[in-house]
Amino acid sequence: MECVRCSVVPPSLPAAPSSILAFTAVPHIGSAIRKLALDAGLTVDVQPHGLIALTVPDDAWRPFLAAVEASTSVTERQSVRFAVADPSVTDAMAVAQLVFSARTAEEWCAGATSQWVRDAIVESRLFSQYQPIVDVRTGQPYGFESLLRARLEDGTVVTARSIIDGARRLDLLFQLDQHARLCAVRGAVNGLGTRRLFVNFLPTVIYNPEHCLATTMAALKQSGLRPDQVVFEVVESEQIVDRAHLVRILDYYRGHGFGVALDDVGAGYSSLNLLSELKPDLVKLDMELVQAAPGDALRTGILEAFVQFTERFGIGLIAEGVEDAETVERLRACGITLMQGYHFGRPGELAPQARDAAASAA
Missing domain, CATH: 3.30.70.870 (Elongation Factor G (Translational Gtpase), domain 3)
Structure with missing residues (x-):
């Protein structure tokens, strides 16, 4: 239903x-x-x-x-x-x-x-761009994160944060989140290959997974993507109040064979507590940790501790916001091998051959 x-x-x-x-x-x-x-x-x-x-x-x-x-x-x-x-x-x-x-x-x-947000939803002017998540051991994409975009009537492309802010003001977050998930799946069908697709979602707008995710599940079934290729990524995790409800959503995804990930996980107690409660398959590190200045012994120690913690509990670790080769080497030295950022490619259309070549060159 x-x-x-x-x-x-x-x-x-x-x-x-x-x-x-x-x-x-x-x-x-x-x-x-x-x-x-x-x-x-x-x-x-x-x-x-x-x-x-x-x-x-x-x-x-x-x-x-x-x-x-x-x-x-x-x-x-x-x-x-x-x-x-x-x-x-x-x-x-x-x-x-x-x-x-x-x-x-x-x-x-x-x-x-913010009427442009409603118009973009109704007039099908929402779309996804995809940014590679690269395994630096091979130089090949491990997967792609789908990032929401809107095209205005004059052709201007608007990024996800402005879209979400406008939808929140218009009380259209429920509708936006569903359309964003559909755009992510449909836009990846012909270019994903065997890699994984990371699909963002706002847990606060899913009150009943069986009903609220029915359209998304139908699109995934029609796409031919395997459930284990798809990772649903929690965004705005710091705003989660009802963690028991989020656990129910994640259990629903896991029950259908999908992976789950947490975004922007930092060094604070709340992040560690969230990890222990939700037990995600993957986590993305907060960019403040990833982009620490060279020689910052404290943050390097925190990164190494995260690697040990996630390895111990079988959680995959992704560093996002990687913008240069120096950061790549510093993260590799800490034991992190999955990375995302402008160093590997900016968000764009999903074209596997071009994407693979770009990732290999990086």
Whole structure:
């Protein structure tokens, strides 16, 4: 059964409404909205029961939203609802239902700056680029990490962090995460060969693995990739609150034969504690450890300890953020053999022959 929360994208908000009904139960927020509306050139009509009718001149809506965002907090914006007024709706109960089912001011403000994320999802302008993870003992790719990208209408390519930030503001992380996983799988079908595919996912948006991952599982089955070729990589692990829930997700993946990995694992207690609880198949080292200055005995000691720890428990170790030959040699001296970074190749389309040649040359 497909997860509706993950697959349905809400309709876009109007770019330039002419008439808006605003409502908030917080008096001082209502006063602030009225003042900001007047300052932006809107006509304000205070109505009974806390309703505020706003008439919006041409080209005034976006400046008004910008002023709302600059002058209020996220919590305050979430306490206000903006509904596109419908002149045909006059019954008091119907008006109340219209307002209470409307989007919050925070959603409207987010839409004004991040609507491109929704458009990229709906218009299939999300895609994946792939960066090699190289086994330096052979110079060949061990696998590829799929990295999310969006292509804007003007052709500009936007990277994952901006996409995720925009989706978070629009409350579209569920939908984005599903589409990102599908892009990762579909884009790798013709170029992965026998290597492994690392697919990022946000555990906080998967509430029921059986439902939320159904579409991804179907795409993997259709792709012909073997389960043991696919590694699901937890991102934003530092934001995980419900670790028991994450264990259930990882157990679901493992139960289907997939590998699991943790990203950005550092030297702190929280990282080590997370490793002991989750028991991943692979971990990626925090770049601060990888890019330590030559001669930094403390960080070198930490790296060596990580190698010993992961070897003891059968966990694969990947160093990411490797940008030069000197770092390669320093990491190899610590016992690390799987590496990722610009030294081996930038993210791009998955073309096996070209990728293998680039990795060998490095």
